[in-house]
Amino acid sequence: MTIDLAFNFRGALRFTYKSLFKSRGTNYRLTLKRLGVLLIAYPAYLFLELVTWAGFLMDEVLFPDYRDVEIREPVYIVGNPRSGTTFLQRLLARDETTFNSMRTWEMLLAPSITMRKVFWWLSRLDRRLGNPAHRLLGMLEESWQEDNVVHRIAIRAPEEDEYLLIHIFSSLKIWLYVAMVDEAAPYTYFDSQMPEDEKERIIEFYKRCVQRHLYAHGDRDRHYLAKNPHFSPMVDTLYEHLPGAKIIYLTRNPLDMIPSYISLKENEWQLLGNPVEEYASREYVLDMAKHWYTYPLERLEQAPEDSYIIVNFEDLVTSARETVGEIYDRFGLELSPAFNEILRQAAERARDHESEHEYSLREMGLTREQIVTQYQAVFERFGFDTRGEQ
Numbered sequence: 001m002t003i004d005l006a007f008n009f010r011g012a013l014r015f016t017y018k019s020l021f022k023s024r025g026t027n028y029r030l031t032l033k034r035l036g037v038l039l040i041a042y043p044a045y046l047f048l049e050l051v052t053w054a055g056f057l058m059d060e061v062l063f064p065d066y067r068d069v070e071i072r073e074p075v076y077i078v079g080n081p082r083s084g085t086t087f088l089q090r091l092l093a094r095d096e097t098t099f100n101s102m103r104t105w106e107m108l109l110a111p112s113i114t115m116r117k118v119f120w121w122l123s124r125l126d127r128r129l130g131n132p133a134h135r136l137l138g139m140l141e142e143s144w145q146e147d148n149v150v151h152r153i154a155i156r157a158p159e160e161d162e163y164l165l166i167h168i169f170s171s172l173k174i175w176l177y178v179a180m181v182d183e184a185a186p187y188t189y190f191d192s193q194m195p196e197d198e199k200e201r202i203i204e205f206y207k208r209c210v211q212r213h214l215y216a217h218g219d220r221d222r223h224y225l226a227k228n229p230h231f232s233p234m235v236d237t238l239y240e241h242l243p244g245a246k247i248i249y250l251t252r253n254p255l256d257m258i259p260s261y262i263s264l265k266e267n268e269w270q271l272l273g274n275p276v277e278e279y280a281s282r283e284y285v286l287d288m289a290k291h292w293y294t295y296p297l298e299r300l301e302q303a304p305e306d307s308y309i310i311v312n313f314e315d316l317v318t319s320a321r322e323t324v325g326e327i328y329d330r331f332g333l334e335l336s337p338a339f340n341e342i343l344r345q346a347a348e349r350a351r352d353h354e355s356e357h358e359y360s361l362r363e364m365g366l367t368r369e370q371i372v373t374q375y376q377a378v379f380e381r382f383g384f385d386t387r388g389e390q
Helices: 009-021 032-062 064-068 085-092 104-108 113-128 132-145 161-168 172-177 196-216 229-241 254-272 282-300 313-318 320-331 337-352 368-374 376-382
Strands: 075-079 099-101 223-227 246-251 308-312
Touching: 032 064, 032 113, 032 161, 064 196, 075 085, 075 229, 075 282, 085 099, 085 223, 085 246, 085 313, 085 320, 085 337, 104 161, 113 132, 113 196, 161 172, 161 196, 172 254, 196 223, 196 229, 229 246, 229 282, 246 282, 246 313, 254 282, 254 368, 282 308, 282 376, 308 313, 308 320, 313 320, 313 337, 320 337, 368 376
Parallel strands: 075 223, 075 246, 099 223, 246 308
Antiparallel strands: none
8 A cells, every 4th residue: 555645744834923923024024914714724624734734644545546537639739827727617618528637625525436425425315315405505506606706616616726735735826825936936947947747746646646546536538627827837747647638728818817816816815814015916927917918829839739728708708609619629529419419508608608707907916918918929829919909
């Protein structure tokens, strides 16, 4: 029996030290609000990880064969945040004969096979009792989403499986959620700046989690489907450690993507603390997005044509049916009549959808000219509208 203890203890200790003793004058300063968040988060995280790693240990005893599961031609949706990755993942995930995606509850609460089976047993018990827990969960989700117009998270819906890396304290999400952008560089420029031994530790843990997921579902035929904007700077790592991987790169006009993501970060930082200034993520987002607009494409262009496809956000929204058809053709997948009808209905809803997420470049201290100048190569490559006349 072996178990890979991949937890990043040094990162967790550094996070704690900086939070408690080095936060003065930073965007993660230790105010009463921030202290309250930490007092809630630490016990919850400790309990979660004790349960999670106990489950991992039991997997090695009860289900050691999971390590033999082949991750066959997984499909990854990457690109800058706020570029339609969630929409595309949840759309493709509805083709359940072709794809298998991980749900939010599976990656956060039950990444182990053991805990997955415990939750499934509890779910069956709930159904026998008339689904009281199911209804309560639905009401809680509905209540949570009422005021959340930026990114709707549902515990039973497919989500980005980078959340798995929270269990080893090795996720860009951790540092960005808490405004510690000074710790974000190795993850933001993963392929070029993350040390090789750290790459190996992170990607091997991630692969074990995907193998566990496929084993638990008894799934050897469908393609594993994941969307992770934060995997954009690790395209080379994906190709190297997951042979046969297929990558969908989504791109969106920087005049929409940049302010939308800054707004998202502002909501998170204000929720979890008291930044010293408004829209304090601005400089980080501008630098990060420029790398994620360029590096993945440079790497993808070196890969076989049938291993990647570049998708424009506007094409996805206005012509979802045709765009998904192009993805299937590129990857040699079969588009069933049933899923084709789902696509037709989804395309109609996408064309009629109006986002409730509002933001202003001026409030963020940005101008249209600044973004167009900084991302000139992106505008030229994709023919994005610079909106000079507006």
